[in-house]
Amino acid sequence: MTGTADPSPRALVVTVSNRAAAGVYEDTAGPVLVEGLRAAGLAVDGPQVVRDGDPVGEALRAAVAAGFDVVVTTGGTGLNPHDQTPEQTAPLLDRPVPGIAEALRAAGLAQGVPTAVLSRGLAGMAGSTLVVNVAGSPGACRDAVEVLAAVLPHAVDQRRGGDHPRS
Template structure:
């Protein structure tokens, strides 16, 4: 007999970081787009909106992890503006940092839009969950979520003690 929990999709949380969306002055479009893409890939997804405040971002990430999200994607607050603090809020939690994911996302984005190189997004593990920062545009979500989905399930397996060999098909 299979345990009912074995049938559930993995949990993910998308955190939109935006002063204007948090204040109700703008409509969040990047968060729902990320949610749609993750749902289509088999994840159960919540979307949270917080202002560009380091403490609120940190709390949102930790709250998602405490609620058993295995993947947390932030959108917004990764640029060079004075209120862009998502990378700092995230970096304080990462253990370990996994820079290759963020580097690949930047690389993919730059091929479409040179300004993507200005994103300071981070990626890594927070208490068993993969956490990745994306810029706050729909373009960044369209470019970044597929990169994340290439490795998210493997990362979750690895932090749970899984084997590397399941990805090796030609050896």
């Protein structure tokens, strides 16, 4: 890779859950993302647990302003009326990266989870921050880590001005 010399992209994991934010139950999805992204070589903050709705947008705007390279949300992407993560994410995205969201849904299908297609998660660039929405189960987060670990180093390098590898 040919971008800047910073070897550790900075990432933030945001868990979107009314019940986890209220202390009704423990966040089990966010820690899966944190562990997996750290294993992939990212310096990861979080998980930051927020309620559905406006708090998601507030957390995303703060993360973009703080200069994180990557923000990965988990939860709030389904069909429940409270699931508003894509609606909070979309206005921030300058450039969609639909292939990431498509790959996340395909990974769930490949694991035999037909409901993976119900995730409305988005991915794209908000300024210089890559934002990715992941479904809210630990299994979806494990699948997401496999997809993201394969593409995040190149995505961050590109965001930092790196060139395409020559094969």
